[in-house]
Amino acid sequence: MAAEAPNDRNETHWDYDPSAYIGDGTFVLAMCRDLRGDIWIGAEDKGLFRFDRGARQWGQFKAGDGIADDNVYALACDQQGRVWAGTLNRGVSVYNGKEWKNYDFHNGPIGERIFDIEVCPKDGDVWMASSAGLTRYSIRDDKWLDYTRVDRLPSEQVSALAFDQNGDIYVGTACDGVVIGRASDRYKAWTQNRSTNGMPLTPTGAGLPVNLINDLLVAKNGVVYAATTAGLAWSNDRGRSWRFIRGEDWADKAKGLRRGPPRGWKESVAKTLLPEDYVSCLAEDPSGMIWMGFRRKGYAVFNPANLSVQALEAKGASGRDFARTILPLDQGRAWVGWYKAGASLAQQDIPTRGMPAAGGKEARAAPADAHSPAFPTPRNAGREHPRLLVFRHALASIQKTPEPHCDADGEAKGASAISLGEDWLTTGTWIGRYGRFMHALCAMNPPFDFGTGTVDAPYDSYIGEHTRKFPFNVQETRAEFVGDRPIPKNLMVEDGLRYWIHWLRTDNPRCLQVPERYGGGRRQAEWDDHGEAYPFAWEGPHIFFDLVVSDGSRQAKEGEKRRHPGVFLLSLYFMNKDGHAGNNRFRDYEIIIKPIVGDGLFWEQKPGWEDRFDALPALAAARVRDFWGGVYKQFLIREGEYTIKIGRNYSFNTILSGIFLDKVAGDVGAPITMTDAAWAGCADGAAGHSAAEDKR
Structure with a gap:
């Protein structure tokens, strides 16, 4: 469909406001300008718009x-x-000016979910940050190349990309800092920049403030900028060292720590602060000003010359609070894409410096024929999928850890875990794919779960220590008596994990299936840490659960040897069912797996237990964001005892829909990459399915 836009009489100036067409109720996530000057806007659930x-x-x-x-x-x-569009779970679509061609994880990028796409200015190659690592399409060789842990990439949880003029790539990761690859060595070696001291308690400082990277930008003068969940960081020396500046809420976060700020801490006064700690996106305009988007405070312009900040818009009631993408134009203007309010025209008042180069995300060279270039050749779908190599590498790594020992009762002691990846394709259709060893469908029978918490994988769930007391809600609990005594009026009770069913029956494919023995169909239910009742700057409460995994086949006959003893695929399912409404849009979590914090399952929670958890070494970590479409975060774990934290991460409330365990029985990869033949002969694990089934 097409709609006429107002005529711009001056071809060099952009003063057209797109909000008349891309308005409220449109969840914009990406924008770019093509070689013709047309603007493309990607949205959640509404496809792709072109002006x-x-x-x-x-x-x-x-x-x-x-x-x-x-x-x-x-x-x-x-x-x-060509225009490249990264999708939720179908890879990338390419438009050559006349038609589209689609490349999924079978014949294109290694992962089904695409988080970012950038073009290398040195050779024109197209790089994609996907749910399974980096993929590079080589223009010269017409070939798809992957970069994963097999290629010594420090983290496959890639979320943002940027290039400098040398062709060096800067990779922002979901929770592992910034990774840098140099064109001079053909991206064979990777350097990782990490924050090592946790969230800083100062408004400015050296280093990356945190490892959770939302966006990256390399400015025309070579300065590298990183948008993080705790402010803006920048490097003047190609990523060797960093400085940062925090948001106005930094001190509230320090005061909102579980134990409060450390003794002797004083609130520092900073000359300049950002409107908010959570920086969501970055862009540079033609004058060299840095535009920044925020989660709840709209957008601002940062002047690198004097480190000043001009806050421009924060209208939560209209949905212009969560800026997800910015496309600078000229004359101090930009289009801002909002996660609810569509797109709008923005104007900044900082005097421009007259730099002529165009800003924003756009191609930098004109082709001989811009309207119908050839499509990339699909990757050979018959080859062994590169995610199998990643799986085998992870399996070999976890098997190098000491095998857990058994106590006098035969229970496994010890723990080992490694982040494996994620699955955006399966969504709620888990039966026959996940959970054959154990599954827990959170809160589907409140205050209980549906599942098979067998003796080999019992679990216990709760929230963190940092809570308040709340009035007892008779209507919510439907309880009026404790024993034979009426519940007192104005009774205050300790907070705890909540069990919610939102949709008892639904056809929404993102909602988990209910096994036939429980009635069949689909249901939307979840654990909830009640985080919505606490300030955004409050640390916690978080969801915690203990999981004890014991391989029932350990009692094998003497002399028998299992091929991969005691290794399991752990999949945690998240679905932001109301993520298009209100503060639910802001959900953003960090998963941390550690050895069990207590003495076995159902341990007594004495004050200070969360301090003990924090002191334990992290075995694996991952991040959950933009999960309206539903995602399984996956790990390989050995039999043992674990405490798993779903951190609220200063967002809204923390929710979890399902826990699934599958025993690894052979050299198999992530289930969505499997064919029937690959699964044939597996003694346990998810059921096999063909590539054709993946396209359902």
């Missing part, structure tokens, strides 16, 4: 128009004029 500047018309592409998915999270235009 044809020459025809003065809007167009829209959805799944029925050739694009693979109605959810577009990343956009870029390559030097041949």
